[in-house]
Structure formats: structure tokens, C-alpha cells
Amino acid sequence: MRLPSKETLGLLRSRYPKGARVELVHMDDPQAPPVGTKGTVLGVDDVGSILVAWDNGSGLNIAFGEDICRKIGE
Template identity: 40%
Template sequence: MYYNKENVERLRQRYPEGTRICLDRMNDDPFPVESGTLDMVDHVDDAGTLHCIFDNGRTLGVIPGVDDFHVIREGSEQTEEEEMNISM
């Protein structure tokens, strides 16, 4: 999946460093991280991949629009469902 410069900047604003997310499912990885694993966004690269540090110690890129995940609201154990509505 390719994101243009404007969409990458929107992703960076939406998922700044330190954002907590929960991985629901990795759809296209030969060695996926287990569903339900929590992580923290380290940075968003120029291709729009969220580089994450998972609570289990693993690091891996999460691709919005390909992998399924949701944001964990700060100060709460409740989650906020995120929908990717970024036009190509």
C-alpha cells in the first residue's frame, strides 16, 4: 500500500510517537505478532508504516489499511475503534 506525502503526514498526526495501540490481526506477515498484543508507536516512516515496539519485546511495522488495530485511549482500559479512511 502506498501513501502520498499528505496522507503520511496525517498518519503522523493521528499516531504520534507514544500512541498505544492493540493489534487485532496482521493480515500479510509470514511471522505475525499475536492478536491482542499491545504496543507503542515509535514512529511513522515515509511509506506510512507505523513502526511499533510491542509489549512482548518484538518490534515490527504495522500497516494502516492492511493490518487491523485500534488505539488504546490514554488513562483508560477501554479502546477506541479506529477506521482508516485515507484516500490514495
């Protein structure tokens, strides 16, 4: 697993602030919410994962360098 630099973490945290809305584009996990599921960002952890409270109740995070989400409203 490749860890993000401090600069990348700063960019992720500014792009995905707490309360931002996101939509899942891709997650390679059998427990993943369906593509298109929306959720609210809870924060970004020190390894670059975007912590999301998905609208369907899932708590899986967007893994840095693996999963893809897009910010809603851009």
C-alpha cells in the same frame, strides 16, 4: 504496494504520534504478534508503516494498507 500521499502521511503521523499506545487487530504475517497484543508507537515512516515496539518484544511494523491496529484510549 500503494504508497500513501503526503496528506495521508501527515494524517497517520498526527493520529499515531510517538509514544501512542496501539493494539493489534490484524496482521497477515506468520511472525505476527497475537491479535490483541499492545505496543508503543515509535513513529511513522515515509511509506506509511507504523513503527511499533510491541510489549511482547516483537518489532514488526504495521504495514500501510495491509495491517490493522487501533489506538488505545479512544
